[in-house]
Amino acid sequence: MLRHARIGSLDLETGGHLPDVSLAYEAWGTLNEDATNAVLVAHALTGSTHVARGSSEEDGWWDALVGPGKTVDTDRFFVVAVNMLGGCYGSTGPSSLDAQGRPWGSRFPFVTIRDSVRAEARLADLLGIQAWHTVLGGSLGGARALEWAVTEPGRVNRCAVIACTAASSAEQIAFGQAQLDAIRLDPDFNGGDYYNGRAPVAGLGLARRIAHITYRSEAELEYRFGRQPQAQEEPLGSVLPGARGRYAVESYLDHQGRKLAGRFDANSYLLLTEALMSHDVARGRGTVRQALADVDAEFFIAAVDSDRLYLPQQSSDLAAALPRTTDVHMISAPIGHDGFLTDVEQIGVPLRERFFGEP
């Protein structure tokens, strides 16, 4: 069940101000008396709070990892998932109404991952959680988990950073920028103030296509689609370069773009993408090693071996910068970056052994 917590006003890292912030979250299990069993799960770029299914609800995106009897056992742990500040799954974001009842749109301020951590720390206060047993997440969720451990040392006992880096790389920023422009160049974007008109679904769909290619490996796309034409459409090849049907991979990406545009707000997509582009755990803290020097948390770092967006080497660099020796657990999956969602059971055993064994 989606719940909402009013956390008050928030001054943001780059100077913006939000007068009245509400965070949407879901929770599973029961907080124990000394509040030592709380686990925070951070979603990725387009994920929601719906990590795991409840009694009779729809599937969660990490059902394989979180639930009764699972590694993150909701019979033993109090699990919380928060929609990131600026998102579109219930928390205050660009599509929310301001005090005058107008959507924030283009006036919504720049939000960094550190801002989202500070907001979530207020939620933790309201929930009576002084320190998380574990904070974990993949991709943007990994950046959020890492920032939690550094921004709030002492409030994170264990931290799992999956398929994520210490800082967004030039290439990650470059792919992000192409996605931002795809949205901003959609005539329906209207500078971000489109809530009373048509939404920029074409731009958002194109952004998702660009992103989705980076989330999958070359080998997966080749294996699944090759040069196949999309079934039941005009044949390819003989009719080129005139009217033609689509390659199957084009049809697949069109589907992915349409699907995302049907469930996500373009301004939130921009905001969260920019937040991720700004991710740099060392910003204002010296080197990465210096930034991590005082973290108290025990770390679990994982990467996907076929990830061409968040390279395994970057996870190794992050692990090497931690004060305590930490291996990188490798998820072996041909799919690419999305392997942290599709093959998550591969981190279940090591996470159970390291973090979630019997209390």
Ligand SMILES: CC(=O)SCCNC(=O)CCNC(=O)[C@H](O)C(C)(C)COP(=O)(O)OP(=O)(O)OC[C@H]1O[C@@H](n2cnc3c(N)ncnc32)[C@H](O)[C@@H]1OP(=O)(O)O
């Ligand atoms: C409220 C909410 O929805 S919360 C948000 C849920 N999502 C998240 O949390 C984000 C994380 N999840 C994801 O990114 C994805 O769901 C993943 C990575 C876990 C799985 O990716 P998917 O896109 O589902 O898997 P996959 O790559 O196999 O694509 C399957 C889809 O492509 C479609 N497809 C496959 N081949 C083709 C083709 N040639 N032409 C058109 N469509 C195609 C399938 O029909 C299927 O469609 P469906 O998703 O509408 O059922």
Ligand SMILES: N[C@@H](CCO)C(=O)O
């Ligand atoms: N496919 C995931 C991965 C992003 O890292 C998402 O859309 O959130």
